[in-house]
Amino acid sequence: MKPGKRLILFFLPGTVLYLALFVYPTLTGLYYSITDWDGLSPSYRYVGADNYARLAEDIVFRKSFANNLKFMLAVVLVQTAVSLALALQLTKKNKRTVALRALFFVPTVLSSVSVGFIWTFIYDPSLGALNGLLEKLGLGALTQNWLGDMNLAIFSVAAVQAWAHIGQMIVLYVAGLQAIPPELLEAARLDGGTRGQVFRKVTWPLLAPAAAIVVSYTTIQSFKAFDLVFTMTGGGPAYSTEILSTFIYGAAFTNGTFGFASAASVVFLALISLITYLQFRLLRADRVSY
Amino acid sequence: MRYKRKLVNLLVAATALTAALSACGSTSGNGNSANGGAPNDASPSVSAGSSSEAPSSSAPSGEKATISFIHWRGEDAKAFDAIIGKFERENPNITVETQVFPSDQYQSTAQAKLADGSVGDVFASFPGAQFASIAKAGLYADLSGAAFLSNFLPSLIEAGQQDGKQLAVPYQLVYNIPIYNADIFAKYGLEPPKDWDGFLAAAEKLKSEGLVPIAFPGADIGPGQFMNPMVMNNAPDPDIFAKLEAGETKLTDEWWVKTLSQFKELSDKGYFQKDALGTKDQGAGALFAQGKAAILATGSYQLAQNKKNNPELNQKLLAPITVSEDQAVYEGIHTTTFMLGVNAKSKHPEEAKKFIEFLSRKDIAGEYANATGQNVTVKDVEYTSDELKTVAEWTDKKTRFQPRFTITNAEIQKAVTSSIQAVLGGKSPEQAAREAQAIVDQQIGK
Numbered sequence: 001m002k003p004g005k006r007l008i009l010f011f012l013p014g015t016v017l018y019l020a021l022f023v024y025p026t027l028t029g030l031y032y033s034i035t036d037w038d039g040l041s042p043s044y045r046y047v048g049a050d051n052y053a054r055l056a057e058d059i060v061f062r063k064s065f066a067n068n069l070k071f072m073l074a075v076v077l078v079q080t081a082v083s084l085a086l087a088l089q090l091t092k093k094n095k096r097t098v099a100l101r102a103l104f105f106v107p108t109v110l111s112s113v114s115v116g117f118i119w120t121f122i123y124d125p126s127l128g129a130l131n132g133l134l135e136k137l138g139l140g141a142l143t144q145n146w147l148g149d150m151n152l153a154i155f156s157v158a159a160v161q162a163w164a165h166i167g168q169m170i171v172l173y174v175a176g177l178q179a180i181p182p183e184l185l186e187a188a189r190l191d192g193g194t195r196g197q198v199f200r201k202v203t204w205p206l207l208a209p210a211a212a213i214v215v216s217y218t219t220i221q222s223f224k225a226f227d228l229v230f231t232m233t234g235g236g237p238a239y240s241t242e243i244l245s246t247f248i249y250g251a252a253f254t255n256g257t258f259g260f261a262s263a264a265s266v267v268f269l270a271l272i273s274l275i276t277y278l279q280f281r282l283l284r285a286d287r288v289s290y
Numbered sequence: 291m292r293y294k295r296k297l298v299n300l301l302v303a304a305t306a307l308t309a310a311l312s313a314c315g316s317t318s319g320n321g322n323s324a325n326g327g328a329p330n331d332a333s334p335s336v337s338a339g340s341s342s343e344a345p346s347s348s349a350p351s352g353e354k355a356t357i358s359f360i361h362w363r364g365e366d367a368k369a370f371d372a373i374i375g376k377f378e379r380e381n382p383n384i385t386v387e388t389q390v391f392p393s394d395q396y397q398s399t400a401q402a403k404l405a406d407g408s409v410g411d412v413f414a415s416f417p418g419a420q421f422a423s424i425a426k427a428g429l430y431a432d433l434s435g436a437a438f439l440s441n442f443l444p445s446l447i448e449a450g451q452q453d454g455k456q457l458a459v460p461y462q463l464v465y466n467i468p469i470y471n472a473d474i475f476a477k478y479g480l481e482p483p484k485d486w487d488g489f490l491a492a493a494e495k496l497k498s499e500g501l502v503p504i505a506f507p508g509a510d511i512g513p514g515q516f517m518n519p520m521v522m523n524n525a526p527d528p529d530i531f532a533k534l535e536a537g538e539t540k541l542t543d544e545w546w547v548k549t550l551s552q553f554k555e556l557s558d559k560g561y562f563q564k565d566a567l568g569t570k571d572q573g574a575g576a577l578f579a580q581g582k583a584a585i586l587a588t589g590s591y592q593l594a595q596n597k598k599n600n601p602e603l604n605q606k607l608l609a610p611i612t613v614s615e616d617q618a619v620y621e622g623i624h625t626t627t628f629m630l631g632v633n634a635k636s637k638h639p640e641e642a643k644k645f646i647e648f649l650s651r652k653d654i655a656g657e658y659a660n661a662t663g664q665n666v667t668v669k670d671v672e673y674t675s676d677e678l679k680t681v682a683e684w685t686d687k688k689t690r691f692q693p694r695f696t697i698t699n700a701e702i703q704k705a706v707t708s709s710i711q712a713v714l715g716g717k718s719p720e721q722a723a724r725e726a727q728a729i730v731d732q733q734i735g736k
Contacts, residue, residue, distance in 0.1 A: 040405055040427035059729055060701070124573050125565030148509055148568025150715040234510065237567045237711035238722075253398035255700040256423040 026269075032262040039258035051263035061264060063239050064247040065271070067154050068223060071243055072275075074158035075222040080214055083166045087173030088199075101174065105167035112164065116231030119160045123147050123232075147233055150240040157232050157241055161225050169214045176210025177203070216276045223272050244268050355638045356385040357645060360400050361414035362393040363628065369661035377648045384641045386412075396420075404429050407635025411642040415458060415629045417449040418695035419703060424631070430457035431632040431639055438647035441655075446626045446667035449691060459646065460626030461655075463665040465684050466518045466589040466692050467609040467622045469596065474501065474584045482608035485615045486552070493561040496584045504556065505583035507574035508566040513710040514703075516587040518623040518692050519609040521549045526619040531696045531706075537734050541709065541727040542720070550709060550719035552612055557714050567714050579603065589625075590684075593677035594663025606680055622684060625692040626667050705729035 033051055037044035055061055086104065090097040107115065122129045123146035131143040146156040180203060188198045204211075226245035229235060235242035235250070248268065252261035359374075367390060374386045389409060391400045397420065404410045405427065415421055424430060433439065434456045439447065442459060450458035470482070475492075478499060483489040493503035506512045521530075525545035533539045540546075556562060563569060563577060571588070578586035579599035585608070586592065593605055609622040630649065632642040648654060655668035665673070665681045673679050697703040709726035713719055 038423060038427065040401060040423060040429065042405075042427075057732065059725075059732060120570065123568070124570070125568040126563065127573055127576065145565035145568040148565050148715075150567075150712075236708065237509065237715055238708040238717075240715075249398075250700070250704070253401070254419070254704075256419075256426075 029262045029265050032259050033266050034263075035259040037258045038256040039252060040256065044259065047259065051260045052267070054260060055263055055267060060239060060242060061244075061247055064242045064244050067239075067241060068243040070154050071158050071161075071225065072219055072222040074155050075161050075225075076215060076218050078159070078162040079166055079169055079218050080211070082162065083169035083214065084173055084211075086166070087170045087177060090170060091174055091177045101167070101170060104170050107164045108167045110164070112225075112227035113231050115160060115164050116228045119163075120147065120232050123156060147241075148237060150237055153233055153237065153241045157225075157229055158222075160232070161222060161228055164228075165218070165221060169218065172210050172214050172217075173207070176207045180206045212280060215279050219275055219279060220272055223268070244271075354383050354385070355641045356387055357411040357636070357638050357641050358387050358389065358409040359412045359645065360389045360391065360403070360410040361628070362391055362396040362400070363414070363662075364390045364392065366658070366662045366664075369658050372661070373649070373654055373658060376654070377645060380648070381641075381644065384638075384644065386645060404633055405635075407633055407637065410633050411636040411638050412645050413631055413633060414461075415631060416695075417460065417625065417627055417629060417692075419698050419700040421449070421452075421458065421629060422698040425452050425457055429631075429634050431634045431636065431642075432457065433459065433632065433643070433646075436643060436647070438643075438650045441647075441650040441652065441669060442667050443669050443685075446624075449626045449695070450629050450631070458629035458631035459650070460629045460667050461649065461658075462591075462626065462628040463667050463681070463685075464589055464591045464625045464627060465607055465622055465681060465689065466515050466625050467607050468504070468516070468519070469578070469586045469588065469590070469592060469605050470608050471578070471581065471584050472604040472606045474581070482606075484611055485618070486610070486612050487614075489610045489612075490555070490559070490561075493556070493559070497560060502563045502577055502583035503561040504563075504585045504587050505569075505574040505577040506562040506566045506587045507569050507571045508562070508711060508714055509568055509570045511571050512566070512569075512574065512587055513707040514694055515589055516553075517549070517707060517710055518694055520552060520612055521545070521693055522609070522620045522623055522690050523611060523613045523618050524549050524552075525693075526690075528690060528693075528696070531693055531702075534730060535697065535699055535702060535734060537731075541706065541723045541730060546706075546709075547719050547723050549612070550713045550722055553710055554713050554719055562714075567711060575599065590677075590681045591664065593681070594675075597663075597675075597677055605677065607684060619688070620690045621687040622689040623692050624684070624689040625695060627695075628664075699733050701733050702730050705733075 034046055034048055035044045036047045036051075090101050090104075121127070125131060125143075125145045125148060128146075130146065134140060134143045144152060144156075147153050184202055184206070185198060188202045193201065223243075224245055225243065226249065229241055229243055229246050230249070233241040235246045244264070245268075248261045248264045251257050251264060359370075367388070370388060374388065378385060389400075396416075400410065400413070401420070401424065404413060404424070415424055432455045433450075434454075436456070439456060439459065446463060447456065447459050449460050450456055474496070475481070478495055480492050480495060483492050496503040506516065527533070530539060530545065534541065557566065563574070563583065574583070574586060574588070575592060575596065576599070577583040579596050581600070586596070590607060596603055596605060607622070609620075611618045630646050632639055632646065636642050649658070650668055652668055652670050652672075655666045656671040656673070658664070659666045659671055659678060660674045663675065663677060665678055673682050694703060694706070697706065705726040709722040712722035712725065717725075
């Protein structure tokens with residue numbers, strides 16, 4: 001066998017796993033989306049596009065989508081901006097920055113269910129640490145019903161999502177920042193560029209590939225943020241934190257409408273695809289090479 | 291180079307996106323394999339549980355059989371271990387393997403596993419929506435005519451019946467009505483109120499004494515629990531929610547708008563703790579156990595936990611009567627749950643029935659009840675703790691099966707409980723009822 005052909009064998013295990021664990025279930029999901037299978041019965045009927053038509057009119061699906069957009073915007077903005085700001089301070093290689101990077105990374109290694117439970121206790125309006133701390137600092141006016149206020153709950157969960165993943169994004173940004181040739185930055189400074197100008201004209205354009213990954217990864221992550229919402233609010237109060245993934249779970253496992261849930265998953269995929277594509281387009285516009 | 295980069299970008303995006311979708315697809319896949327590939331058969335649905343569908347290949351006498359028992363009550367594991375030990379000594383040819391799934395995963399994981407009969411020869415299920423979906427899937431073996439059914443109080447096993455068949459036997463008896471601190475009530479000269487004005491007056495007195503009148507876990511179980519006694523006399527028709535699902539009544543009708551208005555009244559007058567919508571079960575339970583709240587709006591299943599948290603507590607049950615005394619039809623709410631069924635696909639149906647028969651003996655049921663602090667549906671059981679005796683007193687009162695569990699569509703159930711949260715979150719009862727009814731209409735195809 002030629003060495004080139006032998007190399008193809010290296011792709012085989014990964015490809016098989018990918019096909020078996022991702023592609024096949026995805027296609028199965030597509031298939032079930034045109035049935036009325038309840039997830040338990042041995043039989044079902046084909047319903048064509050009925051599930052999709054129902055979805056278009058479903059009040060809770062629309063609410064979930066709107067909540068998901070709010071959640072995504074909050075997480076993407078906070079996570080991208082805060083992790084970039086921190087990464088800019090943590091690019092240098094010394095003991096302090098390495099220790100801080102590790103510290104920021106700790107929440108990422110915690111299970112999201114544990115994070116959800118921990119923050120539920122922190123957010124508890126009467127016994128929780130957050131309101132307690134605000135009271136002790138004399139900021140009692142800022143205490144909130146973090147997960148019980150229907151206008152605030154989705155943002156409270158979004159804050160936890162950002163907290164849990166900022167460390168991961170710092171790593172991506174730091175890698176991107178460290179890949180920027182220092183001579184480019186130095187040349188820009190020698191040309192009289194201010195810190196802001198150097199960042200805007202040199203650092204940011206060269207960081208665009210890393211930013212694109214951070215933004216698209218964060219977007220997908222925020223659409224898939226099932227565990228946190230499920231453990232912290234269960235989608236409540238009154239659907240105010242219901243997002244697409246919890247909607248799909250409820251439709252499949254609580255209400256026993258698996259076919260309908262599969263149709264929602266397909267629409268979910270299409271929405272993430274569209275948003276990710278638009279983000280790539282947007283961020284590619286900023287990309288330069290020197 | 292540019293095209294290569296484009297290709298890489300595309301592949302990265304495709305991988306990530308496929309991962310996003312496959313979460314649901316893989317579960318579908320599980321369902322598929324769980325059904326042994328049966329979903330490829332797009333034939334009409336089979337009928338609900340029938341013993342004729344169960345394989346009759348029970349282990350011949352003398353042959354060893356292992357049966358699987360699945361349920362969600364991890365807190366009962368120790369009690370069940372002891373009982374199973376006794377069962378196995380009495381039936382040396384039968385081994386019982388128990389698997390416990392947390393209740394929030396029970397809907398997804400355990401239910402799917404039942405479908406191929408590999409686990410859950412004996413399984414527990416919730417009444418209402420879960421019972422309906424398992425029955426629809428034909429996974430309950432018919433227990434009608436089994437001799438052990440006479441060990442149960444007949445009225446308490448009705449929740450496991452469908453179309454004249456006994457598909458499951460509820461084992462636990464719960465009263466979904468608030469718990470009150472009897473010492474606090476006695477201290478302020480209060481008696482369990484007999485009408486709505488009396489309930490408000492008692493709450494006002496408790497508030498004026500610096501107590502939280504009602505600890506309400508509005509973030510999780512509260513709405514689903516407290517709605518039951520709140521609606522029981524506003525809509526005394528036991529079929530009210532069946533009628534809602536049939537489109538014969540609406541949430542915008544007087545009975546539900548009145549119920550929501552009464553929730554709002556309790557909230558507006560400050561009878562719930564502050565920020566009740568952000569309070570979970572444990573938080574509300576802590577307020578009650580610490581003596582800061584006089585009433586806990588959950589149910590009798592919480593009595594044992596409260597006692598554990600504060601052994602000095604003197605607890606009793608009361609239900610808010612939302613009408614005048616002469617109009618009150620019901621005194622409280624009961625639920626028969628932890629419904630034991632035999633999997634229609636079990637390879638050992640006789641052994642599985644033998645296990646349920648064993649659990650239904652009054653001494654064994656008593657052992658279970660006293661070890662777990664849960665009342666049971668079995669006749670003539672002797673309870674030892676004050677809490678269990680308190681609950682047992684309620685069997686003589688006129689109670690009604692939990693209305694929430696008569697809603698078989700889980701989305702409608704959620705719309706109903708969410709309307710309570712919406713009212714506590716500031717919406718008017720009329721608006722909350724309208725929004726919930728819109729979801730109901732959609733679910734029932736109106």
